[in-house]
């Protein structure tokens with residue numbers, strides 16, 4: 001989608017610190033990490049948020065969670081624990097309107113991080 005920051009990152013038009021990539025999903029380190037591990041997992045296709053998902057996206061979502069599990073292991077937080085968050089809309093603080101999972105860990109997390 002034009003003028004979507006994460007579409008541009010997915011297309012390689014804006015650089016990112018990649019943690020994982022395949023045909024449908026990209027993961028990259030958050031530019032303003034809230035914890036020692038803070039990675040964003042996005043679909044390469046534009047989906048505004050989790051609220052815009054349909055059954056057609058079921059396999060994609062399952063894949064995003066599979067990527068999250070793989071990254072948690074690679075980044076060393078599988079045993080210590082981690083949080084997966086997706087913000088939806090303004091009250092949740094969604095600042096980039098392209099679906100993303102935050103994978104956060106590497107420290108004991110409070111409810112507010």
Ligand code: AMP
Pocket residue numbers: 005016028029030031032033040086087093094095096097
């Ligand atoms: P949210 O507020 O849930 O929409 O999350 C958006 C996240 O994207 C925030 O944690 C930002 O720090 C992060 N972010 C914004 N721009 C970039 C960028 N160019 N590269 C990596 N992360 C970014």
